[in-house]
Amino acid sequence: RPQLPRPRPILDMSYSRHFLDFQGSSIPSSMKKLVVTKLSQNFREAVTLRQDSPVPLPGDGDLLVRNRFVGINASDINYSAGRYDASVKPPFDIGFEGAGDVVALGLSASADYTVGQAVAYVKAGSFAEYTVVPAKQAVPLPSVKPEFLTLMVSGATAYISLKELGELSEGKKVLVTAAAGGTGQFAVQLAKKAKCHVIGTCSSDEKGGFLKSIGCDRTINYKTENVESVLRKDYPEGVDVVYESVGGKMFDLALNSLATKGHLIVIGFIAGYQNPTGLQPIKAELLPAKLLKKSASIRGFFLNHYLSEYKMALKHLLKMYEKGDLVCEVDFGDMSPEGKFTGLESVFRAVDYMYMGKNIGKIVVELPHSVNSKL
Numbered sequence: 001r002p003q004l005p006r007p008r009p010i011l012d013m014s015y016s017r018h019f020l021d022f023q024g025s026s027i028p029s030s031m032k033k034l035v036v037t038k039l040s041q042n043f044r045e046a047v048t049l050r051q052d053s054p055v056p057l058p059g060d061g062d063l064l065v066r067n068r069f070v071g072i073n074a075s076d077i078n079y080s081a082g083r084y085d086a087s088v089k090p091p092f093d094i095g096f097e098g099a100g101d102v103v104a105l106g107l108s109a110s111a112d113y114t115v116g117q118a119v120a121y122v123k124a125g126s127f128a129e130y131t132v133v134p135a136k137q138a139v140p141l142p143s144v145k146p147e148f149l150t151l152m153v154s155g156a157t158a159y160i161s162l163k164e165l166g167e168l169s170e171g172k173k174v175l176v177t178a179a180a181g182g183t184g185q186f187a188v189q190l191a192k193k194a195k196c197h198v199i200g201t202c203s204s205d206e207k208g209g210f211l212k213s214i215g216c217d218r219t220i221n222y223k224t225e226n227v228e229s230v231l232r233k234d235y236p237e238g239v240d241v242v243y244e245s246v247g248g249k250m251f252d253l254a255l256n257s258l259a260t261k262g263h264l265i266v267i268g269f270i271a272g273y274q275n276p277t278g279l280q281p282i283k284a285e286l287l288p289a290k291l292l293k294k295s296a297s298i299r300g301f302f303l304n305h306y307l308s309e310y311k312m313a314l315k316h317l318l319k320m321y322e323k324g325d326l327v328c329e330v331d332f333g334d335m336s337p338e339g340k341f342t343g344l345e346s347v348f349r350a351v352d353y354m355y356m357g358k359n360i361g362k363i364v365v366e367l368p369h370s371v372n373s374k375l
Helices: 013-019 075-080 146-166 184-193 205-213 227-234 248-256 287-294 303-322 344-355
Strands: 030-036 047-054 062-071 097-105 118-122 130-134 138-140 173-176 197-202 218-221 239-244 258-266 297-300 362-366
Touching: 030 344, 047 344, 062 118, 062 146, 075 344, 097 146, 118 130, 118 146, 146 184, 146 239, 146 258, 146 303, 146 362, 173 184, 184 197, 184 239, 197 205, 205 218, 218 227, 227 248, 239 248, 248 258, 248 287, 258 287, 287 297, 344 362
Parallel strands: 173 197, 173 239, 197 218, 239 258, 258 297
Antiparallel strands: 030 047, 062 097, 062 130, 062 362, 097 118, 118 138
C-alpha cells in the first residue's frame, strides 16, 4: 500500500510567547506543591511537601496561575482524611482556593485573559506554586489582594446559604457560631445588612471586639460565659436562624435555642476534625421530637451544590467590598507562635492555627516569589 504523507506539524511561534513569564523570568520546569500521600485526620501525617513537581502546562482553554495567596479551609482536613470522596485514592492535590497572576495560557483562553492578569479561583490543587485553572472557572480581579480571596469560599458560602436557606427578614434573630472565623465574619455582616439582630459566639474578648466592630449586636465568649444560659435569659423566645459551623455540643445547644419555625443551617463541624468520622457526637435521638415541637428545620449547605448561584453571589460580594460596605478580615498568622504564614511549608502551621481557633477572620498563606529577571 502506498505510504500516506505524514502530517507536518505546524509550528506557530506567536503561540510560544504565551508560555513566557510576564515579569521577565521564564517559568521554571519544577515547583513546590502539597500532596495528600496518605489518608489521615492528622493533616501533617496526610500531606507531604514535594519539592520538585513538574509545573503543569495549560491546555487550550486553561490559565497557568502563579499563586500569590492561598486560603485555608476547615474542609482541607476533611479532604485529606478522605471524608468527601472515598473513591479518590492518594496521591492527590490539595488546597481549594488561590489568587495570583496569569503567567501562561492556552489559545482559546487568551480570548478573555492575558498574561499578567490578576485572577482568583476555587479548584482543588491550590497548595502549589503554580496551578492550571480552566478559564471558565477563573474570576478576574482588579488586583491580587488577599481580601478578594476571602470572598471565594468563605464569603460565597455565607451569602448563598443565608439567601437560599436563611429566609432572613428585618428583626429576625440570627445566631452565628464561630462568628469571628473565615465565614462567620460574613454571616454576621450579611445578616446585619438584612436588618437582623445578630448574636455571635467566639472564644476571646479580642474576637468579641472584632465582632462588635463589624456590627454584631451581642457577642458571647463561650470560654467565659455559658452560652445556653445567656441565650435562655436574653432570648427566651429563641433564635430564628443559626449559622452553625462548630458541631458537637455547640450544635446541640444551637438546636435547643431555635425559635418556633426556626432554621439551623449546617455549614460544617470543625470541633470534630480529630475524630475518625470527623464528627463529635450529638444528642440526635430527640431530634425528631425537637423539630416537631417547634416546626423547626435543619438544613445542610455544601457550596458545590449551589454553583449556579456562585457567579452572581461573587459579583455582589466584590461590589460590596469595593464600595467599602464589607469588611474582609484576613489573618496571616502574624500573632501565631512562629509568625506570619509565608510559603507552602507554613500551610501546616496555618491548619493547626485554625483548629486551635486562634484566627480572627480568614486564614490566608502568602507565597512569595523571587523574580529573577533576565538582565
